[in-house]
Amino acid sequence: MPRRPSRPDRSKKAVASISRLVETPATKIGRVPVSEVEDIVRRMLATQRYSPWLDTEEAAHYLRKEPGTLKGWRSKGEGPRFHVVNDKFIRYHVDDLDAYVRAAGQAPSPVEAPCDGGEKR
Incomplete structure (x- = not known):
């Protein structure tokens, strides 16, 4: 049985897309600066690389906030929903x-439920 050609993984495709964007003048892209597009793609790749479960520091980076802001929100019962894993x-x-x-x-409000992101990073 012949082997299928291997498909490049998503990160290689994203890097290729970024490379094309960097080589294209900003006037052809539109009103979005290339650096902003690169930042968005990097954040998405970093998020999807391992797991959809993020610790406080990663979640803060994703929201462009400081980790202390998320900790403060948690203590006040505000902010995004979070999960407590294994207490x-x-x-x-x-x-x-x-x-x-x-x-x-x-x-x-927060939820205390098991999830697949319980490993310490």
Whole structure:
């Protein structure tokens, strides 16, 4: 049986896309600066590389906030939904962070539930 040609992984495709954007003058791209597009793609790749579960530092980076801001929100019962794993680890799911941003700061309360992101990073 003949072997299928291997498909390049998503990160290689994203790097190729960024390379094309960098080589294209900003006037042809439109109103979005190339550096902003690169930043968005880097954040998305960093998020999807390992798991959709983020620790406080990664979630803060994803939201462009300081980790202390997320800790403060948690202590006040505000901010994006988070999960407590094994009574030890705080994890944020990317979908919960996106929902928080879309809801303009109104998010559901925290949940204590097992998830696949319980490993210490």
